Amino acid sequence: MQQMEMEIEEFITQYPVCQYAVLSPADIPFSDRVRYICRTECERYGKSWSCPPAVGEPDACRQRCLEYEKALVFTTMAEVSDAQVLAETLATRGQHEEVTRALVRELELRGCQCLPLSAESCQICETCAYPKPCRHPERAIPCVESYGILVTEIAQQCGIEFYADSHTVTWFGLIFFGRRKTGGL
Numbered sequence: 001m002q003q004m005e006m007e008i009e010e011f012i013t014q015y016p017v018c019q020y021a022v023l024s025p026a027d028i029p030f031s032d033r034v035r036y037i038c039r040t041e042c043e044r045y046g047k048s049w050s051c052p053p054a055v056g057e058p059d060a061c062r063q064r065c066l067e068y069e070k071a072l073v074f075t076t077m078a079e080v081s082d083a084q085v086l087a088e089t090l091a092t093r094g095q096h097e098e099v100t101r102a103l104v105r106e107l108e109l110r111g112c113q114c115l116p117l118s119a120e121s122c123q124i125c126e127t128c129a130y131p132k133p134c135r136h137p138e139r140a141i142p143c144v145e146s147y148g149i150l151v152t153e154i155a156q157q158c159g160i161e162f163y164a165d166s167h168t169v170t171w172f173g174l175i176f177f178g179r180r181k182t183g184g185l
């Protein structure tokens with residue numbers, strides 16, 4: 001895995017990644033409180049395959065993450081004319097996901113299995129097919145909060161900054177990678 005971290009250091013420079021860190025899945029902070037907020041405050045709850053309850057029970061999500069050897073945490077940035085306009089901000093999620101998919105491809109090329117998570121709910125389709133089958137299961141990336149993960153704590157732990165002003169959005173990504181302890185996908 002140390003070799004893989006050196007390879008990440010090399011290939012990640014080819015992508016518009018602002019900051020990144022590699023940590024152990026055991027160091028990722030999970031909290032039921034995050035899922036509580038999803039359930040009580042998020043309008044995407046129960047409306048997307050990338051969000052609860054579709055992603056599974058909190059314990060199952062946590063166990064899925066702990067199956068991997070390492071986690072790559074990273075941020076990308078997007079420019080917007082007004083960061084207060086949610087539609088404009090969300091429209092930049094696609095670029096961040098392209099970077100996420102590219103990093104997954106790099107890791108898979110090196111023999112890793114990957115579980116990517118992204119910020120916010122999947123926006124590939126104008127309206128999510130949920131509860132009918134997902135239209136693009138190979139491209140859809142679950143929301144990191146849907147797994148009960150405390151993004152701000154990871155960022156603090158790794159010294160990752162969430163730079164934001166009226167024209168800048170910071171997107172957060174997390175890719176669990178490595179061999180899976182139980183095999184299979």
Ligand code: SF4
Pocket residue numbers: 048049050122123124125126127128129130133134135136137139140
């Ligand atoms: S790809 Fe479409 S159907 Fe699948 S989770 Fe994303 S928005 Fe929903």
